[in-house]
Amino acid sequence: xxxxxxxxxxxxxxxxxELTWVIxxxxxxxxxxxxxxxxRVTLPHVEHLDIGYMDPKxxxxxxxxxxxxxxxxxxxxxxxxELDSSVFVDVMKYLPVEQLDDLSLIRIYVPPGEFPDxxxxxxxxxxxxxxxxxxxxxxxxxxxxxxxxxxxxxxxxKFMNYRKGDTxxxxxLKELWMQEHIGDSNVGIVPFLRERLELGTVDGxxxxxxxxxxxxxxxxxxYDEVKKYFGLSERTQPFLN
Numbered sequence: 304x305x306x307x308x309x310x311x312x313x314x315x316x317x318x319x320x321e322l323t324w325v326i327x328x329x330x331x332x333x334x335x336x337x338x339x340x341x342x343r344v345t346l347p348h349v350e351h352l353d354i355g356y357m358d359p360k361x362x363x364x365x366x367x368x369x370x371x372x373x374x375x376x377x378x379x380x381x382x383x384x385e386l387d388s389s390v391f392v393d394v395m396k397y398l399p400v401e402q403l404d405d406l407s408l409i410r411i412y413v414p415p416g417e418f419p420d421x422x423x424x425x426x427x428x429x430x431x432x433x434x435x436x437x438x439x440x441x442x443x444x445x446x447x448x449x450x451x452x453x454x455x456x457x458x459x460x461k462f463m464n465y466r467k468g469d470t471x472x473x474x475x476l477k478e479l480w481m482q483e484h485i486g487d488s489n490v491g492i493v494p495f496l497r498e499r500l501e502l503g504t505v506d507g508x509x510x511x512x513x514x515x516x517x518x519x520x521x522x523x524x525x526y527d528e529v530k531k532y533f534g535l536s537e538r539t540q541p542f543l544n
Contacts, residue, residue: 306322307368310344310346310369311344314344314345314346314347315347315348316348317346317348317349318348318349318350318351319349319350319351319352319353320346320351320353321355322352322353322354322355323353323354323355323380324355324356324357324361324382343367343368343369343370344368344369345370345372346369346370346371347372347373348373349371349373349374350373350374350375350376351374351375351376351377351378352371352374352376352377352378352398353377353378353380354378354379354380355379355380355381355382356380356381356383356390357381357382357383358383358385359381359387359390360389362379362393363389363390363393366393366394366396366397367393367396367397370397371399372399374399374403375402375403375405376403376404376405376406377394377398377403377405377406377407378406378409378451379394379407379408379409379411380407380409380410380411381409381410381412382410383412384412385412386412386413386414386415387412387414388414388436391413391436391437391440392436395436395439395440395443400440400443400444401443401444401446402446403446403447404446404447404448404449405447405448406444406447406449406450406451407451407452408451408452408453408454408459409452409453410454411454411455412455413437413454413455413458413459414458415458416435416436416437416458416462417435418435418461418462419434419435419438421466424438424465424466424467425465425466425467425468426468437458437459437462438465441462441463441465441472442467442472444473446475447473447475447476448475448476448477449476449477449478449479450476450478450480451479451480451481452481453481453482453484453520455484455485457491457492460491460492460494460495461495463495463499464495464498464499464502466502471499471502471512474512475512476512476514477514477515477516478514478515478516478517478518479514479516479517479518479536480517480518480519480520481495481517481518481519481520482520483519483520483521483522485522488528492519492521492525493525493529496529496532496535497532499532499535500532500534500535503535513535513536513537514535514536514537515536515537515538516537516538516539516540517533517535517536517538517539517540518539518540518541518542519539519540519541519542520541520544521541521542521543521544522543522544523543523544526541526543529541
């Protein structure tokens, strides 16, 4: 209620909002069961929203409470290690995902999903409502230009390479920042880049899409493998750890 009142008072001037662990997440607290305010507060000028949470229920308390019609930049950062997709459900339900041009998903652990036949998905053999949640989320990011991801496992990366007709997901992406957690060339960044290259190659030549900038935070043992795919971007900057 306190947060609700504060944001109500500033709704006409607020342009960026950062809510980082603002709701206590102790197991014995009653915050998760507290009723939401009756009326959603519209924050008409907020273009940048940053939500940090220890428990996904924290984010799921915030999203139904406020409306962000002007949102273009979204950052979600998890502090725990729970496998949970409920945040994506509420993001798709309450935020204007289609108009996002800048998205950051940091330290979010998503449940491993089933991967439908890419050809069935590409040619509409599976209805949109039957697609896996993350794939539906990705397909709505048509205006996205900048993506920063630090996710585990690599479900999100696999779905990024699904096609819709002749168009690859996020074909308009200009900047990509990725952090590798595992250091295994069989999962994560390496197979994502390999498949991205294959999908954009015609008659032995890569025709795109080409990123303007790609930043990769990877284990040093993956460098030799990853550098094969630097051509996916005009500028590629690796950080080894």
